[in-house]
Amino acid sequence: MSKAINERYDFKQVHDFVPARLISRWTRQILDDAENWKPRKSYYTYGRLYYSDIQSDNIGAYHGDAPKDNALLDKLPSMRAYVLEAAKHLPSLALLNGGKPRVLSRRETTKTSCWCDYGIHIYTPLQNSSVGAHVDFELFAPYPEKMLNRDTICYSMTLAIACPASGGGLIIWPRQKVWANMTPEQWPEALWEDKQELGYSPGTLSLFNSFCMHQVEPCQISRKAPWRITLLTHFLYRPELGCWEYWS
Numbered sequence: 001m002s003k004a005i006n007e008r009y010d011f012k013q014v015h016d017f018v019p020a021r022l023i024s025r026w027t028r029q030i031l032d033d034a035e036n037w038k039p040r041k042s043y044y045t046y047g048r049l050y051y052s053d054i055q056s057d058n059i060g061a062y063h064g065d066a067p068k069d070n071a072l073l074d075k076l077p078s079m080r081a082y083v084l085e086a087a088k089h090l091p092s093l094a095l096l097n098g099g100k101p102r103v104l105s106r107r108e109t110t111k112t113s114c115w116c117d118y119g120i121h122i123y124t125p126l127q128n129s130s131v132g133a134h135v136d137f138e139l140f141a142p143y144p145e146k147m148l149n150r151d152t153i154c155y156s157m158t159l160a161i162a163c164p165a166s167g168g169g170l171i172i173w174p175r176q177k178v179w180a181n182m183t184p185e186q187w188p189e190a191l192w193e194d195k196q197e198l199g200y201s202p203g204t205l206s207l208f209n210s211f212c213m214h215q216v217e218p219c220q221i222s223r224k225a226p227w228r229i230t231l232l233t234h235f236l237y238r239p240e241l242g243c244w245e246y247w248s
């Protein structure tokens, strides 16, 4: 087995990945630009997330507005640089000569402008932040064959920007991967006990195997900490291209 394969992990966190001053600047900028928040079922998005747009039947708008949404997020200083920096924490399966990971947006691999690179979730004080346990199978929608293939290597990234007064991290069930042809009801009871709580504080990077069931931890807000804001994207390993491809 190659070294790179040995490096595969189920989840990883890097605390203080983004400095506090930059996090505060992003938070202010996102909160000040509420006119660009898009309402979803139980939260808002800033930019777009493919799976939440599919769930909201907005797939045409997702693709049509992608150039505008990417431009909106590029106004947040250095955010893209941090997404690319996060890729250095992925298993080193796709390396350039200098040992740097080869990371391409789906816009680059498809040579089209209609994919969003990353998106932001905003939970507001009036909304319940807890999302039921799920796997984002929608993220594999462009590649249904990969959703069913146990050789697929895909990691989801979250970056905590604003955190509620307590809770609001991520719960993941790492040991058993969930494939599209297996439902959680088929899990043995004991498996549900086998979970990990990944705490968030502003600036925390989390990467986890996208086939792991996960859930936003319930949270409590206060007047001083009324928001839960996270950046999300996904990195799919494309062995045929020798790169990580990312889109949200």
Ligand SMILES: O=C(O)CCC(=O)C(=O)O
Residues within 6 Å of the ligand: 121, 131, 136, 158, 169, 170, 214, 215, 216, 230, 232
């Ligand atoms: O906001 C997060 O921390 C993760 C959200 C999530 O579970 C998801 O988008 O699938």
